Amino acid sequence: MRWRFLLALASASISFAAGAATRDDLARVETALRRVAAPWCGRLAALDAQGQRRCNVSFENLGPVGGGSAFALLDGTHITDELLAVLSIDELAAVMGHELAHLVLGHGLFKLRQQQALAPNEMRGMALSLAERVGVEPHEHTPAGPRAQELDADTLGLVFAGMAGYDVRRGAALWRTAAARIPGWTAHGGATHPDDARRLAHATQVAAAFCRAVAASRPPWPAEDRLLPAYELSRDEALRLLDPTALAKACRKLPPARASRP
Numbered sequence: 001m002r003w004r005f006l007l008a009l010a011s012a013s014i015s016f017a018a019g020a021a022t023r024d025d026l027a028r029v030e031t032a033l034r035r036v037a038a039p040w041c042g043r044l045a046a047l048d049a050q051g052q053r054r055c056n057v058s059f060e061n062l063g064p065v066g067g068g069s070a071f072a073l074l075d076g077t078h079i080t081d082e083l084l085a086v087l088s089i090d091e092l093a094a095v096m097g098h099e100l101a102h103l104v105l106g107h108g109l110f111k112l113r114q115q116q117a118l119a120p121n122e123m124r125g126m127a128l129s130l131a132e133r134v135g136v137e138p139h140e141h142t143p144a145g146p147r148a149q150e151l152d153a154d155t156l157g158l159v160f161a162g163m164a165g166y167d168v169r170r171g172a173a174l175w176r177t178a179a180a181r182i183p184g185w186t187a188h189g190g191a192t193h194p195d196d197a198r199r200l201a202h203a204t205q206v207a208a209a210f211c212r213a214v215a216a217s218r219p220p221w222p223a224e225d226r227l228l229p230a231y232e233l234s235r236d237e238a239l240r241l242l243d244p245t246a247l248a249k250a251c252r253k254l255p256p257a258r259a260s261r262p
């Protein structure tokens, strides 16, 4: 009887260790993503004290708000305590990479323009001119539909996470269990987001392509031109920033599924 109790305790602590990212983890992910994504950040990047270009995007913890979510707005990304508490650090990097990707792809600006063209109003007009001042200009081939934009953000976000040395296969696997683990997840924008099965299939492919490129010593970037740094010089900078140790870490072999069970 006693060993059963101990086993239950051990498995509880193991599943706790699989998630439960901390605010320190968020700060670590912020530092790493702001470095690797700098060539994508355009006007959202600036030189730091050491003369290195860094994305100027803030990573804010919103505290407890009653549900698990993350979002991007103007020049900042945000995550709630409830979401932070259930993610592993690899998943956290994929989620925050996704939000950062929305910003560097100009998706917020794109949507505001779309809405303003459809039904102009003064408030939105003010938000739009603010977004045009601080935001990144979207690529001319940005997909018009919100679901396709979500998949673009999933792709580039996972690539950012991988370049920073976070495990891309573990990051992609988030979508397998998101609905069961994240409080309030079923309420997560069905009209604007692809379903979890679609995102899992997509992210799994992105992770596989990333690791194939790493194995072949090619830049593990997305194939789509709209997801690459906008300027030729920024692409050279992105090449220089590639860190073989981080890339190998991002693609380390997963232990067989049974070995990870208690």
Ligand SMILES: [Zn+2]
Residues within 6 Å of the ligand: 098, 102, 150, 153
């Ligand atoms: Zn999104």
